[in-house]
Amino acid sequence: MEVIPTDCLVIGAGLAGSAYALHAARGGFQVELLSLAGPLTANSDWAQGGIIYNPAADSRALAADIMAASDQTANPAAVAQLVAEGPDALRELLLDDLRVGFDRDPTGALDLAREGGHSERRIIHAKDATGHAILSAVAARVDATPPIHRRSGFVALDLLTLSHNSDRPSDRYQPLTCFGCYALDTATGRVVAFTARKTILATGGLGAIFQHHTNQPGSVGHGVALAYRVGARLIDLEYVQFHPTALYGRRAPHFLITEALRGEGAVLTDRHGHRFMDALDPRGSLAPRDIIARGIARQLAHSGEPAALLDLSALRPGFVSERFPGIAERCLAEGIDLARDPIPVVPAAHYACGGVHADLAARTTVRHLNAIGETACTGLHGANRLASTSLLENLVGARAAARADAAELRAGSWRVPTPRPWEGPDRTADPLLIRQDLRLVQQTMWNYAGIIRSGRRLARARRILLELREEIQAFYRDCRPVPELVELRNAVQTALLVVHAAALNPVSRGCHFLSAMD
DSSP states (O other): OOEEEEEEEEEOOSHHHHHHHHHHHHTTOOEEEEESSOTTOSGGGGOOSOEEOOTTSOHHHHHHHHHHHTTSOSOHHHHHHHHHHHHHHHIIIIIIISOOOOOBOTTSSBOOBOOTTOSSOOEEOSTTOHHHHHHHHHHHHHHTOTTEEEEETEEEEEEEEHHHHBSSGGGGGSOOBEEEEEEEETTTTEEEEEEEEEEEEOOOOOGGGSSSBSSOTTOSOHHHHHHHHTTOOEEOTTOEEEEEEEEOSTTTTSSBOOTHHHHTTOEEEOTTOOOGGGGTOTTGGGSOHHHHHHHHHHHHHHHOOSOEEEEOTTSOTTHHHHHOHHHHHHHHHTTOOTTTOOEEEEEEEEEESOEEEOOTTOBOSSBTEEEOGGGEEOSSSTTSOOTTOHHHHHHHHHHHHHHHHHHHHHHOOOOOOOBOOOOOOOOOOOHHHHHHHHHHHHHHHHHHSSSSBOHHHHHHHHHHHHHHHHHHHHHHHHSOOOHHHHHHHHHHHHHHHHHHHHHHOOSOBTTBOBOTTO
């Protein structure tokens, strides 16, 4: 088995992982950056609305908005870190260094937008493709930075720990410590070992464990499952945010309709033009996402209609196609002309507020294992995430983690052991069974652990998933790893963890809402 040593091993090449890689490399450390697909195949590439940046504004107002959106459950220390460090982290990397082409007003100042849950305009953007503008610039810089070795086509199978994978028997008495991972090289089909002094989980979210979601395919909580299998602490997994406005159409609901449209004046209505959100929350169509998603779900259940409508009539002619050209183009492909038609929308799984527990330097409960981005949970979002905080969280977390790692790596070193060779079968997995099992996971989560939950629904989900996990584990043990089988294995494990967390929490808050039907 090939063993590839490095200083820092980053699993996941979205914005969080790529930003960490840049900071670590600039600190003089070797970085291996692993991902299955290319540099832009990440949830952060699909982020439409924007990223918070208004350093001249009252920071207390931003902190208050984050806390309000979380139903007062967010970690005050994590909120304070984002508010204090966010402007510098964004300016240093995106404005001063990479010069990302954010939209500007006629005076040349950054154009500020507002989204649901925000009390003021503080969001900068690049039309409706902000994530793509940011990640493409960061990825290009990653590829031009020699200490970073990008490894596309690699899938992490399991983390390496002293307790289970060291060549020294006495290491099992050491504190729980990570030193890299086994990974599948999809080009050759071989399993290799990456050994590292620091391992960083940046695998993104878990929306794809649900039937309807806005995430990249394969976003099934890989980092959560990897961390769980080595005993890391997980937290707040019941808080899965459902974005209220995903396009309802032939290829929907995987295409997001940004909240920024409502920030500019679009409103939600039923097919008769009634603004149903006005009766549910004083903020109407600008209420936080959890309230909007439940409002739409109840409206559709009551009316029997397949979708709610996003009415754009209050926006000036031509504004939508200028400010949101990607949305206008996608809607036109669905036969929706935004000059005259409202947009049909439905909720879809969007963002994991919980994840692998991490402190403000990204440390998990496993030594030398970090978690950043959506994979991690510092408590910033509490029970519900405020719009446009996620990209900024990626930058702040990546910078904090890289700085802390650099200080530790310079202060001393520890002997990274040689991992035991990977052992596995050579039987070929049946792709039909993999696809069917994944569909069953996704349908179970959507039907029984989705926007509105109950004790009985969660109990049924758990029974189905427990039985399915046993079959999938046996399937995994008997077959050689392929990306689809790895995805299935992690999906069922993550789904069970979400259901378990939801069943343990009897209090409806934010994204976690329990029906009174029990």
